[in-house]
Amino acid sequence: MNLPRGLRALGVAVALATAPIATAVAGVTELNDAGKAAYMRGDLATAERLFREALQAAPDEPTLHYHLGVVLTKQSRWKEAKDAYEKTVRLGPSAGLRAAALEGLRTVTPLAEKRYRAPEPEPAPSVRARVWRPADPPDTVRLRRWYGNWIVDAIVNDFQRATFVVDTGASICSISPQAAASLGLVPAPDAPTIQLMTPGGPTSGRFVKIPSIRIGEMEVRDVPAVIHSSVGFADGLLGNTFLRHFTMTLDQDRGLLTLQPR
Numbered sequence: 001m002n003l004p005r006g007l008r009a010l011g012v013a014v015a016l017a018t019a020p021i022a023t024a025v026a027g028v029t030e031l032n033d034a035g036k037a038a039y040m041r042g043d044l045a046t047a048e049r050l051f052r053e054a055l056q057a058a059p060d061e062p063t064l065h066y067h068l069g070v071v072l073t074k075q076s077r078w079k080e081a082k083d084a085y086e087k088t089v090r091l092g093p094s095a096g097l098r099a100a101a102l103e104g105l106r107t108v109t110p111l112a113e114k115r116y117r118a119p120e121p122e123p124a125p126s127v128r129a130r131v132w133r134p135a136d137p138p139d140t141v142r143l144r145r146w147y148g149n150w151i152v153d154a155i156v157n158d159f160q161r162a163t164f165v166v167d168t169g170a171s172i173c174s175i176s177p178q179a180a181a182s183l184g185l186v187p188a189p190d191a192p193t194i195q196l197m198t199p200g201g202p203t204s205g206r207f208v209k210i211p212s213i214r215i216g217e218m219e220v221r222d223v224p225a226v227i228h229s230s231v232g233f234a235d236g237l238l239g240n241t242f243l244r245h246f247t248m249t250l251d252q253d254r255g256l257l258t259l260q261p262r
Contacts, residue, residue: 028058032067039071047071062093066101073104074184078111096189103191103206107181107227140258141216143250150250151234152257155214157183162235164213166257168248170239172196173225175210179235180227185210187227194226203228213242218259220245 035050051068058064069084085108088101143150143166150166162179172194175185187206195204205228212221215238224241246259 028054028061028064031057032064035067035071039067039074044071044075048075060091062088062091062097062101065091066093066097066104069101069104070184070186073108073181073186076111076182078108078181081108082112100186100189103187103227107177107186111178111181139216139218139260140256141218143255143257145255146233149234150255150257152215152238154238155212156235157211158214164236164238165234166243166250167237167239168243170237171241173210173213173223173237173239173241174205174228175208175225175236176229176234177227180208183210185227196226196228213238215242215257215259218246218261 031050031054035047035054038044038047038050048068048071051064051071055061055064055068065084065088069081069088072078072081072084082105085101085105089098089105093101141152143152145151151163152166154162154164156162156175156179160183162175164173174196175183180186185208187208191207193204194207195202197203205226208225208227210223210225212219213223220242225236243259244262246261249258249260250256251258
């Protein structure tokens with residue numbers, strides 16, 4: 001299905017909502033399918049209403065609770081989403097649906113307790129301000145320094161701002177659980193676990209595809225990534241699943257990153 005650009009961010013989560021409804025209650029399957037269709041259109045209010053109507057008829061169907069949790073996650077209603085994922089797990093779903101619900105639960109639980117806050121920008125130099133050119137080329141973006149790391153601003157899924165650490169040594173991009181939840185990115189039930197090596201030792205995270213990452217005028221779609229708290233002061237790492245599409249030049253003196261498509 002070809003979605004408008006503004007709705008492509010829904011693709012990952014919608015792909016999760018395909019488990020069959022194991023109930024004989026008349027109309028529940030139709031309500032579930034209509035809810036998924038509304039979600040695909042970006043009509044979250046209608047999707048929520050339809051899933052709740054289906055749950056009135058089939059309150060013990062775990063798939064419906066999971067679908068409701070995904071819709072609530074997309075609306076940043078973390079506490080309600082957490083309750084929906086917990087209900088899914090308690091109802092004894094299939095192994096794949098249970099894994100997806102546990103991943104959703106792991107993502108929204110810290111947000112249900114404390115709303116995610118973006119990192120504060122790096123303080124301006126106290127001695128003198130850096131002087132930039134009046135206008136940079138369209139393939140060049142400005143970076144800022146943060147404790148020895150280069151931070152770049154990005155637009156994710158055509159609409160949401162995010163900050164990434166530029167890491168040419170990372171084989172795959174990563175996105176924090178908080179940022180993933182705010183974007184509605186939830187791993188598919190059969191998504192693999194990716195092993196990672198970090199300065200703190202080996203770790204792992206679940207695989208997702210980020211529908212779009214745009215840095216300045218440069219954009220890559222369907223970016224392979226892993227959900228992981230790689231850094232605490234940014235929304236993720238910009239690794240080689242994005243950078244490999246470009247020839248990269250970094251002017252460290254001026255804090256400028258140039259990306260030229262290969």
